[in-house]
Amino acid sequence: MNDDPRPIQTASLTLIRSDRGRPEVFWARRRADRSFLGGCFAFFAGGQEPGDRDLPTTLRSQREDDDDAAEQRRDPHTGVTRHDDVLRATALRECFEECGALFDEGGLLPPTSDAAPVTRTLPQPLARPLATHRLRYHFSRRTPSWMPRADTAFFSLRLSDAEARALDDLSAHLDPEEHDEGAWVTPQAALTLWEKGQALATTPIVELLRLLDAAEDAFVPETCHEPHPVDDAIEYLGGVTVLPLRTATLPPATHTNAYLLGRSTFVVVDPGPDDPADLASLSAEIERRIAAGDTPQSVILTHHHRDHIGGARAIASRFNLPILAHPRSAALLPELHTLALTHGQTIALGDFGELEVLHTPGHAPGHLALYHAPSRSIFAGDLVASEGTIIIDPPEGHMGDYLQSLHTLLAMQPRVLFPAHGAPIAAPATLLNAYIDHRLTREAAVLDALRAHPAPASPEDLIATVYPEIPRAIWPLAARSLLAHLIHLREQGLATRHDEGSFVATKTSPH
CATH class of the missing domain: 3.60.15.10 (Ribonuclease Z/Hydroxyacylglutathione hydrolase-like)
Structure with missing residues (x-):
């Protein structure tokens, strides 16, 4: 459980287009080998960076002192605080970094094919302010207590028809370090994939899809820093x-x-x-x-x-x-x-x-x-x-x-x-094959160490040779797995038990 009282601030952006009168959203699958939520479908999202506070935005026409009063001061026309606007800037920056689409005061700057995704960073200075006024806020959710602690504000942005046409092939521009596939889908179709067990997703993603499926224009006028009670499931x-x-x-x-x-x-x-x-x-x-x-x-x-x-x-x-x-x-x-x-x-x-x-x-x-x-x-x-x-x-x-x-x-x-x-x-096949290869490689190392040992060897005698990478503190656990390998070698005729606690390699292969 993460007891840090200050959760990381993150933001998520859902792009929405209209296809023959039906709303569609763009979602992308995180690479299966990502350590955090690998294989899950999500929207463009990421953590707030220090520079996000200095990005020019359409909702921030002038600078304010960085104090609590300014942080909480609410625009009388939009209801947006400066804190909320920084999260909007975070969402737009993440969208650009993950798919190359940049939304500023002049509209959409579509992704280009001449820049590698790994080099995507916002140009400095920006030619025009980021279009934070176009983002609709839906809700904020806090990660479960067993995950790294973060508060995520969920926004959406409706595309114009021209923008939708320009981003029709958005999946071709995804950052391959982040995502391995993406698609435009109706919220209902996305929910069906999740319900049928064909698309992994987390609770807030499903919640937002249901909200958008019920009413595309759904808007919840609450602040981004009032997260919903934590749900650990x-x-x-x-x-x-x-x-x-x-x-x-x-x-x-x-x-x-x-x-x-x-x-x-x-x-x-x-x-x-x-x-x-x-x-x-x-x-x-x-x-x-x-x-x-x-x-x-x-x-x-x-x-x-x-x-x-x-x-x-x-x-x-x-x-x-x-x-x-x-x-x-x-x-x-x-x-x-x-x-x-x-x-x-x-x-x-x-x-x-x-x-x-x-x-x-x-x-x-x-x-x-x-x-x-x-x-x-x-x-x-x-x-x-x-x-x-x-x-x-x-x-x-x-x-x-x-x-x-x-x-x-x-x-x-x-x-x-x-x-x-x-x-x-x-990526089950990748992991299972890696597990099998790891065990067989380790077993080959056990056999080599046993053959090289001048006398009958116990698991403890072989640990330093077979497990050179592990700290001494966990040698007792390693000794148990090493014993399992020795027993398996004996069952294959590659080793014999000398006494209760030691083994010797057979002189020739039984095959």
């Missing part, structure tokens, strides 16, 4: 809500994602926290759904580790729900009285479709993943993470099983992976 796809919660997990992770999957009927996946205060927000989200007419069906556990099951009993008891898990997890959790989920079983969730159960051992013997065919999404538990790799800790962890489980996920050709820790993964 994000519905990335229609029927896929994630709520990261603090749990007793392994560093560097601090949260475990609880998922609410489904629409009118939904399941709760991995209610991890055991602290009542942390569990309260999950209970509140479930209660909100019930109040809206939705029905929780069950609690599903991807595996038995504490950071995934801490709140299972409390949630099941409070909402009178059964707890479902793989039989091998159930055997480790007798106190939860779980019902069995097995490989290939399906869970029907009404208009959301079915979840297919995949037994994916390796991190834990009873580990499950859930596949949603309509959106080609996999809820992957601890098979993957958006940052870093996964600990394989014998005897519960098994490297051979883990590699096979990664191949199982890869064969499903998912569009997106939803991990238990971190953000959605919008």
Whole structure:
């Protein structure tokens, strides 16, 4: 959780055109490899920069002293404060940097093909003031508490017919460092893509699309620095809500994602926290759904580790729900009285479709993943993470099983992976192949180190050679994964166990 009392100020700009009387907006998908909201569709947006305060704008005809009174003084005609106007300038600057379209007092300066996107910076000085008077303010939203803290003001700008024609091929001018695709769509079409699981988006983007779909001219006359109450849950796809919660997990992770999957009927996946205060927000989200007419069906556990099951009993008891898990997890959790989920079983969730159960051992013997065919999404538990790799800790962890489980996920050709820790993964094949290559490369290094060692070697004997890049403080965790590799090498006939804690390489390959 970010406790900085001063959130970053950011601004978002939605371009709107009319196509045969229907409003269309331009949205773009953030590159899948971006660390923040990679793979999500959004509008042009970015953080306020110090120079934005000095940009000439059509709403700022003269300079004011930079004090609190000037900051809050409201123009009697527009209702805009200086603070708001700086955010408008931020939005227009970001739009120019991300797609090359510049809106100033004279109208649109369309993007040109002779300038590389990475070189886009506003010319200094500007020939004419930025057209901040054309921006309509809709609302401000603050990021969830588990994200870097930011307040974002959402604006839109309606294009003239001539401007719309000039920007018809706007997707060709997107900054490739920021976006990998973009399109003009009606708000309704964008919402349909999100509802069908074909476009990732965050809560404010969906909220603005709904607002524009209902009334293109919607305008909310409130100040940009009065953000809506923070909502920690994000519905990335229609029927896929994630709520990261603090749990007793392994560093560097601090949260475990609880998922609410489904629409009118939904399941709760991995209610991890055991602290009542942390569990309260999950209970509140479930209660909100019930109040809206939705029905929780069950609690599903991807595996038995504490950071995934801490709140299972409390949630099941409070909402009178059964707890479902793989039989091998159930055997480790007798106190939860779980019902069995097995490989290939399906869970029907009404208009959301079915979840297919995949037994994916390796991190834990009873580990499950859930596949949603309509959106080609996999809820992957601890098979993957958006940052870093996964600990394989014998005897519960098994490297051979883990590699096979990664191949199982890869064969499903998912569009997106939803991990238990971190953000959605919008380039699943890239990550899964990287995970597999990483493990095989590491295993080859283990075998080389074992062959070079003059005597039987324990995991601790090999750490410095195999993991030269990691700090000594996490060697104990690395030793567990190294042991998993040694066991896997033994199973392949490439090593033998010398005694309880050490191994030797075989003299020749078994093949």
